[in-house]
Amino acid sequence: MQVFSRHFYSLMRKFKVFLTTLAFVWLWICGFWAIYRYFGSGAIAWLGLLLNAWALPLWMLLRSIWPEKYRGDQRESAAFAAVLAGLAVVLLTDTDRGQPVYLAICNLFIFLVYLFHLSAVRHPDMPAVDSRFPELVVTSCKIWHAEEYARRNNFCGLLLIFLRGRCCADSRALIAELRELSPHLQKRSVGLVLFSTSPASDWGGSGQLAAEILQLESGACANLPFVVAGGAPLLPCSRTTAAARPCQWLLDSEGVVVWRHLPHNYRTPGSADLLRSQLFRLEE
Incomplete structure (x- = not known):
C-alpha cells in the first residue's frame, strides 16, 4: 500500500509540473493572440486581455531575474491586481461579451489554480520538535x-x-x-x-x-x-x-x-x- 501511495503521489507531482508549464504556455499564447487581434480590430478589450494574460508570466519573470527587488507573497498581490484590472477593462469595453471576456475569465481561473494548488507543498511525516534531526x-x-x-x-x-x-x-x-x-x-x-x-x-x-x-x-x-x-x-x-x-x-x-x-x-x-x-x- 505504501509503495502504491508513493508512486501515486509521484505521478501527481509530475502532473502538477506539467499543468504548471501548460498554464504559463497558455498565458503567453493568449497574450500574443490579444496583440494580434488588437492590431486587427483596434478594440480596447484586447489590450485588457493582454494585461490579464501576461500579468502573472511577466511578474514571475521579473521575480526570476531580480529576486532581491521583486518579492512575492501568498497571493502574488502585484500580479493579482493586474489580472483583475485587465478583466475589468475587458468587461467594461467588450459590450458584445465576445471572446475577450471568456478568455479573461479563463485566465483568472488559471491564476487562482496556480496560486492555491499548483504551487502548494505537501509535507510527509517530518521530524517533530524535541526529536533528533535525522541523518x-x-x-x-x-x-x-x-x-x-x-x-x-x-x-x-x-x-x-x-x-x-x-x-x-x-x-x-x-x-x-x-x-x-x-x-x-x-x-x-x-x-x-x-x-x-x-x-x-x-x-x-x-x-x-x-x-x-x-x-x-x-x-x-x-x-x-x-x-x-x-x-x-x-x-x-x-x-x-x-x-x-x-x-x-x-x-x-x-x-x-x-x-x-x-x-x-x-x-x-x-x-x-x-x-x-x-x-x-x-x-x-
Missing part, C-alpha cells in the same frame, strides 16, 4: 549528521534551510535576505547550512554568506521526506527533475529540533525576519 545523504553518498557537524565547528546551534532549487525565484530571494541574517547567526554562534538538489556551484550569489551549501542525493532513502522526485520546474536551467521541499529547521548543539517551519506553498518559504525571531529558542 542526510549528500553528494558522493556522504552522511551528514547534525550533532557531529555542530560539535566539529563548535556551534551552539544550527539553522538548516532547504531551498527548492536554483530556478526558484523565492529560493534566491531568501538567499539574498540571509546576508542580513548572517551577523545575528555569527553573534549567537549558530551555523547556517543550506540544502538543495542543485549543485553548490549553482548558488553563485551566496558567496557572501557564512554558510555551507550541500547538495542532497535525490535518490537516497534517507532524503525522501525532504526531496520531491519530479518536483523541479520544466525549465532549461533545471539540471535535475528533483526539488527539495522548502522548509527551515532550528537545532540545538545536540541536533535536537527546537523549531521548524513547514510552508504550505513554495512561493512563501519563510523570511529572514521569521528566522531571526526564532533564534531566542536556543537560549531557553
Whole structure:
C-alpha cells in the first residue's frame, strides 16, 4: 500500500509540473493572440486581455531575474491586481461579451489554480520538535549528521534551510535576505547550512554568506521526506527533475529540533525576519 501511495503521489507531482508549464504556455499564447487581434480590430478589450494574460508570466519573470527587488507573497498581490484590472477593462469595453471576456475569465481561473494548488507543498511525516534531526545523504553518498557537524565547528546551534532549487525565484530571494541574517547567526554562534538538489556551484550569489551549501542525493532513502522526485520546474536551467521541499529547521548543539517551519506553498518559504525571531529558542 505504501509503495502504491508513493508512486501515486509521484505521478501527481509530475502532473502538477506539467499543468504548471501548460498554464504559463497558455498565458503567453493568449497574450500574443490579444496583440494580434488588437492590431486587427483596434478594440480596447484586447489590450485588457493582454494585461490579464501576461500579468502573472511577466511578474514571475521579473521575480526570476531580480529576486532581491521583486518579492512575492501568498497571493502574488502585484500580479493579482493586474489580472483583475485587465478583466475589468475587458468587461467594461467588450459590450458584445465576445471572446475577450471568456478568455479573461479563463485566465483568472488559471491564476487562482496556480496560486492555491499548483504551487502548494505537501509535507510527509517530518521530524517533530524535541526529536533528533535525522541523518542526510549528500553528494558522493556522504552522511551528514547534525550533532557531529555542530560539535566539529563548535556551534551552539544550527539553522538548516532547504531551498527548492536554483530556478526558484523565492529560493534566491531568501538567499539574498540571509546576508542580513548572517551577523545575528555569527553573534549567537549558530551555523547556517543550506540544502538543495542543485549543485553548490549553482548558488553563485551566496558567496557572501557564512554558510555551507550541500547538495542532497535525490535518490537516497534517507532524503525522501525532504526531496520531491519530479518536483523541479520544466525549465532549461533545471539540471535535475528533483526539488527539495522548502522548509527551515532550528537545532540545538545536540541536533535536537527546537523549531521548524513547514510552508504550505513554495512561493512563501519563510523570511529572514521569521528566522531571526526564532533564534531566542536556543537560549531557553
